[in-house]
Amino acid sequence: MLSWFDKMEKKVGRYAISNLTLYLLIAYGIGYMTRFLMPELLQWLTLEPGLILKGQIWRIVSWIFVAPAEKPIYFLLMVWLYYSLGTTLERTWGTFRYNVYIISGMLFTVIGAFVLYGVLCATYDAAFIGGQTLLLTGSGLFSVSYIYMSIFLAFAVTYPDMEVLLYFIIPIKMKWMAWVYGAIIVYNMISYVRVGLWVMAVPILASLLNFVLFFFSNRNMHRYNPKEVHRRREFKKAMAQSRVNPATGGITKHKCAICGRTENDGDDLEFRFCSKCNGNYEYCQEHLFTHTHIK
Numbered sequence: 001m002l003s004w005f006d007k008m009e010k011k012v013g014r015y016a017i018s019n020l021t022l023y024l025l026i027a028y029g030i031g032y033m034t035r036f037l038m039p040e041l042l043q044w045l046t047l048e049p050g051l052i053l054k055g056q057i058w059r060i061v062s063w064i065f066v067a068p069a070e071k072p073i074y075f076l077l078m079v080w081l082y083y084s085l086g087t088t089l090e091r092t093w094g095t096f097r098y099n100v101y102i103i104s105g106m107l108f109t110v111i112g113a114f115v116l117y118g119v120l121c122a123t124y125d126a127a128f129i130g131g132q133t134l135l136l137t138g139s140g141l142f143s144v145s146y147i148y149m150s151i152f153l154a155f156a157v158t159y160p161d162m163e164v165l166l167y168f169i170i171p172i173k174m175k176w177m178a179w180v181y182g183a184i185i186v187y188n189m190i191s192y193v194r195v196g197l198w199v200m201a202v203p204i205l206a207s208l209l210n211f212v213l214f215f216f217s218n219r220n221m222h223r224y225n226p227k228e229v230h231r232r233r234e235f236k237k238a239m240a241q242s243r244v245n246p247a248t249g250g251i252t253k254h255k256c257a258i259c260g261r262t263e264n265d266g267d268d269l270e271f272r273f274c275s276k277c278n279g280n281y282e283y284c285q286e287h288l289f290t291h292t293h294i295k
Contacts, residue, residue, distance in 0.1 A: 021086025112206025
């Protein structure tokens with residue numbers, strides 16, 4: 001039975017953006033160059049709910065261009081790393097699921113900004129801001145940094161045993177790096193709350209909510225495990241080869257793994273897959289219960 005997500009993919013999957021990571025990194029690069037060439041322009045790009053409510057609606061999207069200040073070497077390494085991680089995830093999950101994952105992270109970030117804005121306005125009242133618009137992100141409070149972090153965490157969950165070279169020297173598995181980064185994130189959020197800067201924890205939680213929802217509420221992620229993806233590909237390849245009738249050159253739907261008979265050998269033949277065999281083997285009714293299971 002198809003899940004609600006699979007049904008949605010069948011209906012709107014054709015609208016998914018292929019190679020989404022590349023477009024995100026292009027926007028990131030434009031924002032990075034803007035920081036050096038036209039830094040005064042950045043104030044018009046940040047995610048400011050108060051200004052959006054006053055008509056500056058482009059800020060709902062333009063905040064993805066805001067890149068943190070960092071040295072060029074770190075910027076280039078970041079682009080290389082996340083392009084590799086993102087494109088690999090898209091190939092493993094499929095374009096539609098990857099699109100939903102990234103776009104939902106952005107959507108949750110925007111929602112988190114508006115929620116924070118509403119809470120602060122209600123808590124401190126207009127007197128706090130002297131009748132002016134309350135600005136949240138002039139210092140980069142909301143940015144794409146944690147969106148990219150969610151890509152890293154998703155990759156680590158999908159490929160937990162893949163080894164990378166930390167600082168190009170130390171071999172370490174992705175799952176251990178994810179645990180370390182996760183611990184740092186939780187520690188930072190707790191630290192902000194303890195000293196009264198709970199507003200700093202909201203962007204982190206909002207940006208990573210897509211990761212939480214995808215990997216703690218979705219029970220069908222096994223199908224996107226790399227080993228499972230490879231097994232399905234090999235199965236489709238093997239099935240495509242096995243359905244070619246060597247006598248006629250035509251393609252058949254069924255073929256017995258023991259005798260080689262197909263549906264073309266008789267209208268009364270029935271075929272079933274064996275659930276006890278290690279692999280995808282199909283048998284006719286004569287050999288379904290008499291064959292030796294392949295382990």
